[in-house]
Structure formats: structure tokens, C-alpha cells
Amino acid sequence: MRPFALKSALTNVRTASPIVHCITNYVTVNDCANALLACGASPIMSDEPADVADITSICSSLVLNIGTLNERSIEGMRVAGAKAAELSHPIVLDPVGAGASALRTETACQLLDSLPIAVVRGNMSEVKALAGASSSTRGVDVNPDDAVTDDNLAQSAAFACELAAKTGSVIAITGAIDIIADASCAYAVRNGSALMGKITGAGCMLSCLAGAFAAANPECPLEAAVACVAFEGLAGQKAAQRMKAHDGNASFRTYLIDALCTLTGDDLEAGALVERVL
């Protein structure tokens, strides 16, 4: 990863200020909107099937997050996805809870099969469920058995490359160590803070940011996804440094979005912990 690519990926988001159409869960949607604004993009949420095609048409990318899916929003995802595909907008899929219910697994797989997904962003349990690898999840959290560690890093990266080759998507598997891969190479990112697991929404926000980075960096989707993952991870580190007496996860949430707002391209270049694995 050439350092300047990370910096320019963020600069491009702030210059282009892409509008990102999000069909996302109602748990973390406010954080997703503020995270997009923080990074310089602009959010619009719409999930009604009769509304989504028009909305996607005025946007630059589409994020599909199945965190609180329902029959109507699934149909909205299909309609919006078809329109985004027609317009060649990058589509990000966040398979929240895939593996935890049949409906989630099937919906995520169907979206992945039927749409030209640019980026899949999930934890390892969710991505394994998508890949048809047997896995059991711990709700919306990763199964500890699935965690990426130094011991299984090469193997995990190979799994991500394989799925990328099969789907044509960039695969971003996030956890203590993040893996981002396309069919031919894989990076590990070691930014982040354990506190990110103590708030809801770190993953959902990242998927929305991935929509902004993909829209603003159409010529280097893998590098854009790596930059995006390092960017939120670094924001998590900066947020953790602000924690003071009596602060808990609610303050951390505020600090995390604040950091997405204040981190510069130079900060990202200096602080990103990226290494090529494959």
C-alpha cells in the first residue's frame, strides 16, 4: 500500500462530497448519518420500494445493511440495488447477523448473488456465513472461534481472496485485525480500539463510510476500502485517547464520530497500520 493512496482516498471523499444512499438498520442509523457527514460525505436514507430508485439516482453509491431487515426494506434493497447496478454506482453490502437467522443469511446471499456488490463489509462470522462456510454467530457479534489472529492471518487472507475472486467484490472482514482483499491481494489493518466493540454501530458506520470512499475513489476500490478501514480504526484510537475519568461507551461514541470529523489525510498517512499479507 503506497502511503499517499490512503491520504488521497480521504481527500477525494472530502473533495467530492458524495451523496450516499443508505438502506440501513434503525439502531445505528443516526450514527451512520453523522459519520458520513463527519468524513465529508452526505447521507440520504430511504427504504420504501416506491422511493428508492429515484433516491439512488441522485446519489453516488448505495449501502445495504440488513441489521433490522423486514419484508418491505428487503424489497427496497432489491429495487435500489437494481437501479444502482444500472447506473454503475458502487454498492456496499453489510450482512449484519448473517448466520444468525435463515432470513438474514438468505437475504445477504441473494443480494450478493444478484447484484454487482463492490464491497462486502462484515465480521468473520458473517462473511463465513455468506461464503457458505459453516459458522455459528454470536448474534451480531463475531464468534470468538472465528477471530482473525496472527496465527490464522495467512489462512484468513486466503479465504478473503477466494471469496473476492468468486464474487468480484472487495471483501473487508473487520475485527481486532482487519483483512481487506480483492481476488489478487490482501491487506491487514491493525488500527482500532477494543472500545469499538463496546458501542453499537462501529461496523455499520464503517460500511457507510465504505460507500463514501468507494464513490469518491472509483479507480482503486481495494485501496479505498483499506483507507476507509484504517481511517475508522485510527479514529477509534484517537477517541480512546480522549477517554477520561467517568467516561464510558457513550462518550466514546461521541469521540469516535468527532475523530472521523477531525482526522486529516496526513493523520491517516502517518497513523495507518497497513501491511500486505497476500
Added chain:
Amino acid sequence: MRPFALKSALTNVRTASPIVHCITNYVTVNDCANALLACGASPIMSDEPADVADITSICSSLVLNIGTLNERSIEGMRVAGAKAAELSHPIVLDPVGAGASALRTETACQLLDSLPIAVVRGNMSEVKALAGASSSTRGVDVNPDDAVTDDNLAQSAAFACELAAKTGSVIAITGAIDIIADASCAYAVRNGSALMGKITGAGCMLSCLAGAFAAANPECPLEAAVACVAFEGLAGQKAAQRMKAHDGNASFRTYLIDALCTLTGDDLEAGALVERVL
């Protein structure tokens, strides 16, 4: 605008503590509820057609925000609107994203045509879309070409008065300069902070506050709307003053709602930047 009217408009909200029925989008709904509590009112959210008539009956005003409209909530808006009209409760319409999709434009126009809307609160692109003036929006943000400036202030105010005359509503168009008009006169408000555009929800919160101010000030709807717009704008200024190193848009969001909570009638009277334009 007589200064004491602004102060009393806020005092009336805090004295009456009106319950405001909100059918609003799920992106900013939590901020809307906390903003209403901050200003001294009480929120209740309900969008199910089978629930809304009962709920509206125990409230003092109704806010209709189409930010994440769907078939069910549109029907809920119609049923609630009819009941509010029957009970002569003031109704606020926030046409989020009108002009950005056919469904949004049509829904907003239908609500405006069929209900006795007391206040329309939107950005200029949205309000132009409502008025049938050709406009293109930038998603849920105003099209820069539509921004109210000193150069087009008189013309913008005339447009607002005209629409107010046609609809019978107070028209509140918010942006860097806000315009609030009824059929016979228009005010400009120059409070506010550019940071309000870096968070989601400043407009949605304002529409909910407008519901509280309209309910508590039934005899002067125009002055109530002016006071409300100046109130949130002043809160934005106060919030901006609290920004310190490392703070970003998430901290600003907290400070903004805090300021709605702590601003007094005297602060409003002293800080409001209101001028009559027409």
C-alpha cells in the same frame, strides 16, 4: 418583531409543556424527542394508522416529516392529519427531500393540499419543489443555487409570502439566512452556525420545535415560528462557542441540544437576529 414576543413565545412553551405528536423519520427521531424535551415540551411518536388518531387526540400539535416515508407511515400521516384538523391542532409539515423523488414531492404536496398545515419548514429546494417551482435538490440538502443570500433576500421573501398566501400556512425556509413568512409579512433570521449543516437533524429538530411553539402560541403563529427559528439558531451559536480541541460534529450535536435546554427567554430576546423584510 417586538422583542418581548420572542421571549414570551419560549416561555409559553415551557409553561404549557405541550405534547407534540411526531410522525418523523427514524434517522433523527431520537434527537427530535430530546430537542422537544429540552425546550420544555413532551414528544410522542406514533406512525401506525391504527394508533395515530388516538395519539393525536391527547396531543396539542402534530409534526409530519417525510424523511423516511413509507406506505404505512404516509397513511398514518393522513389519518393523524385528518384527526388533528378536526381538533384544530396546528400541523407542521417538513417536506424532507421533496424534489429528490416523485414520491416525496407528491406526498408533501398532497399533505399540503389536503390538510390545514400551520407551518411548512424546509430548505429552499424543498419548498420550491412544494410550490411547483422547478428545482433540483442535492438529496436532503439544499441546492447551492437555491441558497438565500442578501442579493436575493427580497425576492425570496416575496416567494415565501406568495406561497403563504396560496396555502394559508406560515412558510419557514431555513438556511444561512432564514425566511419566515405569512401572507402579509416576512422576517429574516440571521442566527445559526455553519456547523448545523455538519450534523443530521438540525432541520428535523426545528420542525418538531415548531410544533411545540405553534401549540403554545396559538394566537401568533408567525411570531411563534420566528421565535422558534431564532431559538434553534441561537442554540447553534451557543453550541459552536463550546467547541474545543478534538471536538467534531458529534460533540456539536450534544452541545446543540444542551443549548436548547439551557437557553432562557432573556437569552433569546438578547440574541435573536430578526429583521422584517416584507
Added chain:
Amino acid sequence: MRPFALKSALTNVRTASPIVHCITNYVTVNDCANALLACGASPIMSDEPADVADITSICSSLVLNIGTLNERSIEGMRVAGAKAAELSHPIVLDPVGAGASALRTETACQLLDSLPIAVVRGNMSEVKALAGASSSTRGVDVNPDDAVTDDNLAQSAAFACELAAKTGSVIAITGAIDIIADASCAYAVRNGSALMGKITGAGCMLSCLAGAFAAANPECPLEAAVACVAFEGLAGQKAAQRMKAHDGNASFRTYLIDALCTLTGDDLEAGALVERVL
């Protein structure tokens, strides 16, 4: 109440880290998720009838909150409730706005009648509506006439015990003085802060926490509910102590969730204001 029971109730939540399935309103859902994470539990939200049985199956308890109920989510509550009953998972019912609309009252009563509800958590107006006692609510707020005071404490406790006997549920009625009762005894809790009424979500968060405490303390449901109510109340007191110049309800919200994160079992044991009433 033996003091160590309070401490161990919290410790058990942090040790077991139960996954709590929440079907809850979209107003406060983000706070509910962060509150569960703060106390050491893990949230998952799902309300689609086709999704909820699978989700409930991987969880340890279920929380049903009717704050923004709709036809689909009511059906989701029924399906999830039936599955939770089959698996003997504790179910918490939060009858938000019962008494304020026919749909809310009927839905809450139906859920209470048809499911083995472990804990009912509401304000006195809501619980009276559930009990069929005539009551009028002030929207989602308690009717001041219904407030529990020192004068009516014994009578209120007797009412709670009676309803507990009739339903088989622990009844937790929260307000300035909280009452928690089963069929044979009732406790009053005097923790809390008046500021908790200036934010949205204190009640919703408490109901979700009750789901976590019930799951982690299956052998003492009454003590678990008492510990949970004292825990949030104490967090409110700690949050109130952090309030500084310019802080309003938004800062209080952050401090409250922070305190849920940082309070220890020893803090709870030392600070809980619990007395047996009946």
C-alpha cells in the same frame, strides 16, 4: 434485600454477557443498544415476523416495547414471544403509552395475557392501564395523579403485588419512587435523578437492562429486577453529579449511559436505596 444480592446480580450480567433480543421502538433503540453494551450484555434487534424466531433462539431473553408499535412489529412480538416462551427465556414487557391509545392498551394486555411475561416495566399510568384500572396518561409520561409518593406507597405496593399475583410477573413501576413487586413482597427504590425525565429513553433502557438482569439471574427474578432498577437509578445520580455549566439533557444522556458502563457491583451495593415495603 440482602446487599450482596444486588452486587451479584450485576456481576452475573457482566459474567454471562447475555444476548438480549429487543423488539423496541425506533426512538430510543440506539440508547437501548448502548445501555445493554454498557452493562455488559449484548443487544440484537429484530422485529420482522420471518426473522424473530431464529433470533430469539440464539438469545437469552426477549424485551417487548410497544413504543412505536405497528402491525408488523406486533406480529413480530407475538412470534418472538411464543418462541421465547417455548425456550423458557424471560420476557420483559414495556407497555409504552398503554392507556394513551386503544391499540397500545389492547396490544399490551394481549401480550401480557398470552405470554409468560417475567417482568412488566412501566410507569404507574401504563401499569394501571394494563391492570384495567381506569387511568388517563399524559402521552408516554405518567399522569401526575398516578405518581407514587410516601403517602400512597403502601397502597401502591399492594396494587403491584396484586397484579404480580394475577399475572405471575414481577411488576416494576418506576417514577420518583420505584416499586418492584412479586406476588408476595414489594420493594421501594429511591435512587434516580429528576433529570432522567428530561431525556427520552430512561424507561426503555431500563426495560432492556431488565432483560439482561433477568437472563443472568434466573433464580431470583425479583432481586434481579430490584438490582436493575437501583442500578439505573444510581447511574442517573452519578450522571447528575457530572453536570457542569452549559450541560443540558443531551450531555446527561451521555453521562447516564457512561455511568451504566463504569458503575461497579460495589458501587451498586454501597449506593442502592432499597427498602422492603410489603
